[in-house]
Amino acid sequence: MADSPEFTPAKNAATSGEFVRDATYINDRVVKGLEPGSDPVGDKIGEMRWPVEAGRYRLMAARACPWASRTIIVRRLMGLEDAISMGLAGPTHDVNSWTFDLDPDGKDPVTGLERLQTAYFNRIPDYPRGITVPALVDLPTKSVVTNAYQKLNFDLVTEWTDFHRDGAPDLYPEAHRDEIDELDSWIYPTINNGVYRSGFAAEQGAYEKAYDELWESMDRLEERLSTRRYLVGDTITAADIRLFTTLVRFDAVYHGHFKAGRNKITEMPALWGYLRDLFQTPGFGDTCDFPQIKEHYYAVHTDVNPTGVVPKGPNLAGLLTPHHREELGGSPFGDGTAPGPIGIESERVPAGHGAQ
Structure with a gap:
């Protein structure tokens, strides 16, 4: 397949x-x-x-x-x-x-x-x-x-x-590469891939192992992000991009569809603020299409969701609410600048497909 x-x-x-x-x-x-x-x-x-x-x-x-x-x-x-x-x-x-x-x-x-x-x-x-x-x-x-x-x-x-455009950020700075790679060494297997290990486990023991490792790492991140705005240093790096694409799908898909539901990201103050901060940063939320995300998981994964019914919820408007993460210091692009509006019409997320 x-x-x-x-x-x-x-x-x-x-x-x-x-x-x-x-x-x-x-x-x-x-x-x-x-x-x-x-x-x-x-x-x-x-x-x-x-x-x-x-x-x-x-x-x-x-x-x-x-x-x-x-x-x-x-x-x-x-x-x-x-x-x-x-x-x-x-x-x-x-x-x-x-x-x-x-x-x-x-x-x-x-x-x-x-x-x-x-x-x-x-x-x-x-x-x-x-x-x-x-x-x-x-x-x-x-x-x-x-x-x-x-x-x-x-x-x-x-x-x-x-x-690269003028003002493009350094997403993989030399001074932080070891730390970025070290984070990926446990975030990838337990969170990025961990939600799939939970959702596609074929036996109870395998599921519980993946679930426990997922939430051990999520708690670890909750603690880490309670005192710092970004995962590494004072600006966005590749580490944040790698985590963001899992977090932004979590409440809409992984929480229920992949049986990862100890709690939602909205119930974890640091992670929820961090996710909103990134989502509202140009380049992140403006590339997310939630109807497409949900249709893919719920319609394609017939082993997990045999009916193919796609849920209408959850309400994702909270992603656009104030996060106050700037109080922790740092800035998304450091000495660089944010990208401008998406100029290619075919690359714009359709109206109503974001977190409106």
């Missing part, structure tokens, strides 16, 4: 009943120092290097997916819209692929693709793994360059600097 990286059905769990994510990706990189227009360097897919080149690549994403949402946020904060175009798949898909059913005639307007699967097959015929988003596609060949989301985001920050 062609799954997005944010989920795999429970039937793919290990014999212990624990959800196991397939984390094998196409690990090619897009890097500085190569001649624009040149072929990739290297002779093994997954280890090749492609040139940084404006207009050559298209980011294929889906607002429903938290992994793709990270890349959407990074691209916007860095101001790479003119250098890297973006195609958006719809929130649901069949067993074969994400599809571009939001676009006229069901085709991505730049590549003409109906299915993201085609771009994978153009690179690796009969590609055997999940057709995942985000994926960076080479426009001349309409083939996937990479779907390794963490490396892709790192390269957008560190390799595409010639195309």
